[in-house]
Amino acid sequence: MRTALIPALGVFIWLGAGLSSVAQERAALERPAVRVSSAAVAPASEPMQSAVLGYVANAPSVGAARQGRRPMAGESYSRSAVQLRAILGIPGASMLTGQLALSRDVQAAYIAPGQNYALVEQYAGPVALLQFNGTQVSSPLVMPGALRKSDIVTFSPNALSAAIFSAEEGRLLVLNGLPSSPQLSRDLSAADLPSGIRMLALADDGATLLAGTNDGRVLILRAGGAPQLLYRATDPGGIAFAPASTDALVFDRDGAKALLLQNVASAPSIRTLAEGLPGLSGVIALQFDRGFAMVGAVKAKSLSRIDLQTLRVESLTLTAGLTMLQPLHMSGRFLLSAEPGQPAWILDTSSEASTVYFVPPQRVAMMAR
Numbered sequence: 001m002r003t004a005l006i007p008a009l010g011v012f013i014w015l016g017a018g019l020s021s022v023a024q025e026r027a028a029l030e031r032p033a034v035r036v037s038s039a040a041v042a043p044a045s046e047p048m049q050s051a052v053l054g055y056v057a058n059a060p061s062v063g064a065a066r067q068g069r070r071p072m073a074g075e076s077y078s079r080s081a082v083q084l085r086a087i088l089g090i091p092g093a094s095m096l097t098g099q100l101a102l103s104r105d106v107q108a109a110y111i112a113p114g115q116n117y118a119l120v121e122q123y124a125g126p127v128a129l130l131q132f133n134g135t136q137v138s139s140p141l142v143m144p145g146a147l148r149k150s151d152i153v154t155f156s157p158n159a160l161s162a163a164i165f166s167a168e169e170g171r172l173l174v175l176n177g178l179p180s181s182p183q184l185s186r187d188l189s190a191a192d193l194p195s196g197i198r199m200l201a202l203a204d205d206g207a208t209l210l211a212g213t214n215d216g217r218v219l220i221l222r223a224g225g226a227p228q229l230l231y232r233a234t235d236p237g238g239i240a241f242a243p244a245s246t247d248a249l250v251f252d253r254d255g256a257k258a259l260l261l262q263n264v265a266s267a268p269s270i271r272t273l274a275e276g277l278p279g280l281s282g283v284i285a286l287q288f289d290r291g292f293a294m295v296g297a298v299k300a301k302s303l304s305r306i307d308l309q310t311l312r313v314e315s316l317t318l319t320a321g322l323t324m325l326q327p328l329h330m331s332g333r334f335l336l337s338a339e340p341g342q343p344a345w346i347l348d349t350s351s352e353a354s355t356v357y358f359v360p361p362q363r364v365a366m367m368a369r
Contacts, residue, residue, distance in 0.1 A: 101136075103139070126142050147169060152200050216233040218233065249286050258295055
């Protein structure tokens with residue numbers, strides 16, 4: 001597969017209304033490979049009316065099993081800190097809305113793959129669900145199990161199931177039937193769980209659940225049985241299930257190794273996909289993409305893409321530092337970066353040459369209540 005390497009755009013000057021005309025001309029003349037949406041200069045009196053490609057929650061965290069945002073060590077947020085924005089349009093012709101109307105009781109938001117809903121942690125209530133309808137957000141729907149604090153939230157690739165872990169409460173919940181008919185399928189107490197849970201991954205069957213621990217163990221948590229060791233990593237960076245499968249991608253920072261744990265629900269085996277992958281330290285983001293595994297490090301401007309059949313490794317050059325790797329509504333499109341107050345970036349792998357698209361903010365903000 002041929003990959004287009006996307007050069008950096010340089011420094012953008014923001015004056016509250018997007019790119020200046022000089023910056024636009026320079027981007028168009030000197031760097032045509034990065035496709036800047038024409039919506040960046042749409043008149044304020046004619047806001048873009050288009051389908052929603054996805055959603056952005058501010059300050060996201062993309063640790064191994066985390067699919068959303070929580071304050072990290074040394075960070076704190078005010079009651080009004082959580083923001084949600086929509087991405088209108090399609091890759092290459094899209095823009096970010098202003099802040100959508102969101103309850104001020106929400107203190108953490110985890111957006112599901114495909115971006116149709118989010119699980120949220122509330123200041124004054126248990127974990128709840130928000131559904132999206134265009135630029136409208138539903139009222140919070142309390143989830144079964146009444147868990148009040150979430151340390152890790154992970155979704156199955158098809159987003160029909162989720163696992164939520166709270167170290168403080170000593171519980172791990174598995175929810176099925178999301179988002180329309182949430183049901184509690186498992187409620188595990190501290191006595192049923194391994195110590196030092198650091199990451200989780202849940203398969204599309206809504207039952208096959210993996211946990212990674214602080215000491216490097218990767219365990220399967222079977223219903224009604226003790227945790228079973230599948231692999232021990234020196235420095236685990238993440239776990240992620242492939243869609244419609246019980247094969248899971250595991251990344252070990254020691255040796256920068258990507259491994260595939262195959263058939264973990266029935267006859268587990270381990271296959272090494274790649275070793276010595278460059279630039280992969282710190283917080284790691286993992287994702288599957290139609291026969292490929294993608295591995296990236298937060299803040300890095302490159303992404304490794306591994307062909308699961310040939311094991312060929314491609315290096316995709318990114319324009320902005322990676323902050324997430326979230327699947328959008330459209331197949332082969334992933335949200336790469338969406339820092340608070342900054343434009344977003346989308347990776348499109350749907351054609352032969354992968355492309356990174358710039359998503360500017362909308363000129364007329366949508367006011368939050």
